[in-house]
Amino acid sequence: MIYSDLIIWIFAFIFGTVLGSFSGALIHRLHFDKPGLWTGRSECPECKTTLKWWNLFPLFSYAFQGGKCAYCHKRIPFIYFLYELIFGVTFLLFVQKFSSPEVLPPLLFAAWALLVLFFYDYLYFEVDLRITIPAIALAFIWVFFREQAPSFYFIGAAIGGGFYALQYFASGGKWVGSGDMYFGVLLGLLLGWPLLLLCLFMAYIIGVITAIYLIIFKDYGRKSALPMGAFLMPAGLVCLYNGDWWLNMYLTWSGLGQYYSF
Ligand SMILES: [Zn+2]
Numbered sequence: 001m002i003y004s005d006l007i008i009w010i011f012a013f014i015f016g017t018v019l020g021s022f023s024g025a026l027i028h029r030l031h032f033d034k035p036g037l038w039t040g041r042s043e044c045p046e047c048k049t050t051l052k053w054w055n056l057f058p059l060f061s062y063a064f065q066g067g068k069c070a071y072c073h074k075r076i077p078f079i080y081f082l083y084e085l086i087f088g089v090t091f092l093l094f095v096q097k098f099s100s101p102e103v104l105p106p107l108l109f110a111a112w113a114l115l116v117l118f119f120y121d122y123l124y125f126e127v128d129l130r131i132t133i134p135a136i137a138l139a140f141i142w143v144f145f146r147e148q149a150p151s152f153y154f155i156g157a158a159i160g161g162g163f164y165a166l167q168y169f170a171s172g173g174k175w176v177g178s179g180d181m182y183f184g185v186l187l188g189l190l191l192g193w194p195l196l197l198l199c200l201f202m203a204y205i206i207g208v209i210t211a212i213y214l215i216i217f218k219d220y221g222r223k224s225a226l227p228m229g230a231f232l233m234p235a236g237l238v239c240l241y242n243g244d245w246w247l248n249m250y251l252t253w254s255g256l257g258q259y260y261s262f
Contacts, residue, residue: 013091013092014058020084020088021080021084022042024084026116027116031123031128044069046069046074047069055070079119087112091108111240117132126179127177127178129182135186136185140189148192152192153191156189156191156195157188160183160185161181161185161188163184176228180232187232191243195247198247199239201235203228204228
């Protein structure tokens with residue numbers, strides 16, 4: 001490790017936390033249809049006071065103010081701290097692993113979009129098409145500049161979209177929402193088909209683990225719904241980061257590796 005790397009990593013983490021703070025506000029504004037979607041100043045969700053720059057230091061402001069608004073002293077939901085931490089750590093990991101200037105910017109953008117879509121769907125049970133559709137369009141363009149042939153990614157998009165479309169139409173929209181089809185297409189375009197299958201599998205496992213956790217520790221009733229499609233995002237992030245490693249591990253472990261290799 002050299003010092004210049006360290007400085008880049010610290011910068012990536014800080015950049016991620018700032019972006020996480022902004023994205024938390026963006027998710028809030030998207031859901032409540034607030035004006036100034038991209039340009040609005042951050043405000044306290046309780047008293048609506050416009051926050052000053054010293055209230056906006058990622059992580060530190062929240063910690064030093066004890067998780068309370070500096071003006072009205074009401075609790076600020078912990079998720080605002082989580083946004084900063086999770087975006088920061090994600091950016092740090094991606095910058096650490098991928099240094100190529102051709103791959104890193106689209107990967108970071110994809111990671112950002114997946115995180116925003118995850119939190120939005122998880123919190124509000126809605127797929128926000130104002131983020132999803134542009135993300136699909138950009139992922140589509142990126143396909144033509146990647147290491148595999150475009151068909152590799154298009155097959156992924158067809159499987160991902162088809163998987164959710166089938167469930168949607170078969171159940172009349174009861175099992176999955178129409179937005180999950182868009183998620184399937186987006187993840188397929190980003191990952192290509194072998195990793196898309198892994199992503200569907202991982203999303204299911206993350207969803208089940210979350211459900212068990214909620215039932216045991218949070219008194220989640222049997223009828224409470226979980227937006228299962230949302231778990232495609234964390235699964236997709238893991239697959240973007242080191243999906244090949246997981247896939248090869250699975251193929252080796254299951255013995256399928258002698259028939260398939262990617
Ligand atoms: Zn306040």
